Amino acid sequence: MILEVEGLNKSIGGKRILKDISFQMEQGDCLAIIGPSGAGKTTLLRCINNLEKCDSGTIKIDGSYLCKDNNGKSLYASSREMAAIRRKIGLVFQNYNLFPHMSVLENIIEAPIHVLGIPAKEAKDRALELLKLMGLEDKANYYPFQLSGGQKQRVAIARAWALNPKILCLDEPTSALDPELRGEVASIIEGLVEKEMNILIITHDMAFAQRVANKIIFMEDGQIKEAASKEEFFNSYQNSRIKRFVSL
């Protein structure tokens, strides 16, 4: 298992955001977590990326415990272990969060040089290679404010990918894109899957999930309502609520 989440609970300000969430990702999965706004999808993603601490439950990434449940309380890895676990997972933010004072190239090589300690020359070559895959080889010296939304997103993907994570997470990758660009990011993600990257996507874009994912989790009200392979999911709407959501 590349990702195992077991019995995750999280409350914010007395409100239960995540209720006993459990699911797994296997090597080669492209998992889409779908559901209406406020379902807790983003909080779940933030917990998996250690941007939020969960109250109880276990998160295991590629064999290492990010946190482990101990009598109803999550015990987190030490900061040294955390640094190693951190490298196994990458996140592309919904609004990308590129560093505005750095060029596209500098954005991508920042972490390889300053976190992994890769020599600058090597990091640069690799970054240019990634930019080429993203169709942005001519934009290396541009600054984020000079790029369109779709281009920024591809830079954000390249920046996360440059660290070679085991799992790449994308938060609402299509929310800010027009339909044409949606197809573009879909093919990029398909390309990543082909390169054996494990992908975890949060989205409420059904068509997009249907195109790229092989497994789908439907979340609502902080709970997982349905978890199935894509075929199963779309062929059998056992749950009428999902049916309503899917047909939207």
Add this chain to the structure above:
Amino acid sequence: MFTYTLTLLPSMMKGLLTTLGVFFITLILSIPLGIIVSLGRLSKFKLLSKMVEFYIWVMRGTPLMLQIVFIFFGLPIVGITFDRFTAVIIAFVLNYAAYFGEIFRGGIESIDRGQYEAAKVLGLTPYKTFRRIILPQVFKMVIPSVGNEVITLVKDTSLTYIVGIGELLRAGRIASNRDVSLIPLALVGIIYLFLTAIVTGVFNKVEERYSYYE
């Protein structure tokens, strides 16, 4: 009149050097200290944050003139003595670090939380996040306010007059008294105008240099 002005120049230049000395030493010490002050003010340790807040309150809430007098004339009463120049520098640096601290705090607080999160997700340490991601963006943001503060500093150097340091204003005052002439004081004014014009020009250049991104 022209020849008279020329005879004033040597003493003026001497005064100017002292003025520039106070200016540059204060600047070089108070900006880094201001960054530390802003971090202390933003610290999660309540006690530290409160202490820094108190320090800023005192420094901004009392006249710089009083602070200079306090350190040079006041502290010797309790047995702490500094020479004139040191006393002035201590007062200026403590005072300006408080102002710069507040400017930097505003800059740091205005950086989007997403920048910290992006750095965290990429695995950057808190130090590298601050040094490489946050601080450069803060610098760009605070250039105009720092520029204003630095222009004020140019003029505030004249406060050193009170402890009898031979800076620009003092040089002008002495000549004016001696010769019963307005020209030395006018000359002092012109030199200050030149200095502030240079500072303004430098900050415009810096602003331009940072305008490569938005």
